[in-house]
Amino acid sequence: MPYLRRKRLLARALAATTALAAALGLGAQTPAGAAEPPRPPETAAAQGASADRPHGFASLAGGTTGGAGGKVVTVRTQADLAKYAAADEPYIIRVAAAIDVAPFGSDIEVASDKTIVGVGTSGEIVHGELHLNPGTHNVIIRNLTIRDSYVEGDWDGKTTDFDAIQMDSVHHIWIDHNRFTHMGDGLLDVRKNSEYITVSYNRFDTHNKAFGIGWTDDVRTQITIDHNWFRGTKQRNPSADNCAYAHLYNNYLSAQVDDGDPVWSYGNYARGRTKMVIENSYYDGVQHPYQADDTAELVQRGSILKGTTGRHDTRGTAFDPHAFYSYRLDPAAAVPALVKKFSGPQRTLGTDTVLHVPADYPTVQAAVDAVPAGNDGPVTLALAPGTYREQVRIPATKPYLTLLGTGDDRADTVIVYDTPNEYGGSSGSATVLIAAHDVTSRHLTFVNAFDEAAHDLDSEQALAMKTTGDRIVFEDTAFKGNQDTLMTDSPKLDTVSRVYLRDSYIEGDVDFIYGRATTVIENSVIKALSRGSDTNNGYLTAASTWKDNPYGFLITGSRVVSDAPAGTFHLGRPWHPGGEPDAIAQVLIRDTELPAAIKASPWTDMGGFSWRDARFSEYRNDGPGAAVTADRPQMSTEDAARHEVADYLNGTDNWAPYRR
Structure with a gap:
């Protein structure tokens, strides 16, 4: 008899629902500080690559939901992107084309309660910056390529300030699965007391000053940085100044720019009174892979260093990330392959x-x-x-x-x-x-x-x-x-x-x-x-x-x-x-x-x-x-x-x- 019995139906429904719920990030969360659940065969990187909800610090204090609750719009022009990104009401904004921003290097302002997501690998911001003004909050930026506002000859970024994303005094921001390349100044600037930030699964490449955090005397920023690939970058990978808590794990630093600079070519840098924890990352041929000022605290555990030179600083006790949120580490040896596969824009993201x-x-x-x-x-x-x-x-x-x-x-x-x-x-x-x-x-x-x-x-x-x-x-x-x-x-x-x-x-x-x-x-x-x-x-x-x-x-x-x-x-x-x-x-x-x-x-x-x-x-x-x-x-x-x-x-x- 070809009829499929109810028991088999339920088993099939359960399996399909469980798999979809996991893919959508709908599973139960482990309370902060609790023992981690048994690890399934799937890697943490693979899980994070498909989750549609932020993790780390961006998930705390009410969480980050972006434009959830608002209308969904699809944009293919600068005018439409600027219109919806700056609107007062929440929007989920699907970017379905390469948008060439004019004038060259211009800002597109992003207001609170927005999700901006590239559709597959089609979403690009070319020659322009996404800018979050002070007070902006609850923003998700995912699955975009932001590229090519570099002005030839301005390697130090002294004459232009054309970042890929810049934010000042913001809170609850998730930057995920983007590629940042060949911009005018920084690729990503998290500035001036910004709080509850997570930066995950991004690619930073072909640049001098990749990713800076700080520009403040206060010590307020809480930031999670995981599963990012820094490739062909010179410095600020990242540089974290006066961060209350900076948690870096499962990041991959490779192919560092070698221009003979003995000081300002480096990997991770804890500056000021930053408390930084680095876990299970992979450094390949990096000068000064991790370093800390005398006033900073830096704890490193479980990382792999291949062909590194210069400073490998650790000092103090920093903090325990598990006291804030649950997370699962991938083995450091697996990081290069995982990050190469899952970082940057994904064909499967933004399509649903x-x-x-x-x-x-x-x-x-x-x-x-x-x-x-x-x-x-x-x-x-x-x-x-x-x-x-x-x-x-x-x-x-x-x-x-x-x-x-x-x-x-x-x-x-x-x-x-x-x-x-x-x-x-x-x-x-x-x-x-x-x-x-x-x-x-x-x-x-x-x-x-x-x-x-x-x-x-x-x-x-x-x-x-x-x-x-x-x-x-x-x-x-x-x-x-x-x-x-x-x-x-x-x-x-x-x-x-x-x-x-x-x-x-x-x-x-x-x-x-x-x-x-x-x-x-x-x-x-x-x-x-x-x-x-x-x-x-x-x-x-x-x-x-x-x-x-x-x-x-x-x-x-x-x-x-x-x-x-x-x-x-x-x-x-x-x-x-x-x-x-x-x-x-x-x-x-x-x-x-x-x-x-x-x-x-x-x-x-x-x-x-x-x-x-x-x-x-x-x-x-x-x-x-x-x-x-x-x-x-x-x-x-x-x-x-x-x-x-x-x-x-x-x-x-x-x-x-x-x-x-």
Whole structure:
């Protein structure tokens, strides 16, 4: 029997959810100072490369969330980047092009509550600087290349101040997975009492003064610097002046510029009253790999030094980073390979924007509303476990969304409402309505909790889900209701939309799987609920397939279960909306277990249209409700070979969600 048992479904859902939650940075955090959890096979660098939340000092004192809670925008011009970066309200700004800043060396001001992220490796700032003015806070800058504002002959940066990023007196900033190269003065300047900063997985190259911290007499800055690659840089790798706490770990310093300078070519420098801790870093051919002023404290442990010369200073006790936050070290010997692979812009980052509900958006609809009309990139709505009592509408203008439940089971994350058809028709009653194309739902339960027994209405249909978009996927999802639980439809009769359900659960009584979309239900459980009748408890399907569409509903490799008495449930009936004669239902149920509740003659008429004029058939079903009779058309083996999952879904664009 091809049906995938529930235990296997749960194991698959758990594994997929756990992996996605880890990738999205949704796992439980270890309290500061607590013992570290057992190390999985994946390296700390690999975990950090995919996490979408900051670690280290930027995660403390309320944390750094950037533009979370604001709208998502995609920019490709300097004007748009400048507009959204400087706005008063929060934004998640996706940079999807190389933006040439003019005039040469100009600043683009970044205000508070912003996330600026490059889309894959396409996001670049050329000839310009991102500038954070005093008081700016809660900013994330990720996955960008910022390059080429160097003025020939100005190696010391004395005549220009064209940094890649400069910030003064700011707090809660995360600089992650960027490449900084060939700029006019510093690559990254963290200045004047800036606090709660994390700088991770960046590449600093082809430069003199790479990364400076300080320019202040106060001792306030707390900064975490990890998994960065300093290559072809001369000094400030970094230089940390009067930092209260500077934690450097798993950084890689290589190919240092050798211009014969015996003093100002160096690696890490603790200056003033800085307290610096260096752990498990790798220094290759570096002059003065780590040094400290007499007034600074520097602790180094676990690093590898290859071909280094000059100062290797340690003094004092500095501080214990574990007293502030949890972290996990990669072995120093692994650092060069890991940092080469995971630092700098990544093709996989910025391509899928993650919006957290309710951490950043109070409702699912609020997160949907944050997605721009005409969205051209994947957006994941990561829903924390809980019950969301709301109606959700995903309009046709907002494609490429994924609704992801992040609990251990699909029952942990529920979207529920209780509107019947009487108040707004199928679209108005649906708990969730998906009109956009390319929308996926995973590890969720959708419910319409309308209590039809407690009401006497003319239209008691109550949808848990309605779709009209194309290329819709449901994996490890549940749909619960009574009449009209799940409607898979299309914008109009002669438009073909496709829907694929796998490893899912659907329950209802009357016409609870219906509509005109080409729909495949595979490896799933369908529960036919009893209405308390001894003769007729309902209908699984009510398809309204367009007559020129050869593929309507396919239920395959699944199991139908029921609490209804034997012989009281129909497999389906032909729905002709408004008496439309060109809606000729096509339904194939194959390789599926049927319960005793299924009638001996399981297909029936509807609205004056005979079921015999529809395209109803079965193939190789089994179980107590399966039979081969004159009232149960069986598809031939030859025709069944042309009615596989791929035949229903591929279309002209070779869509193949079943291969995932």
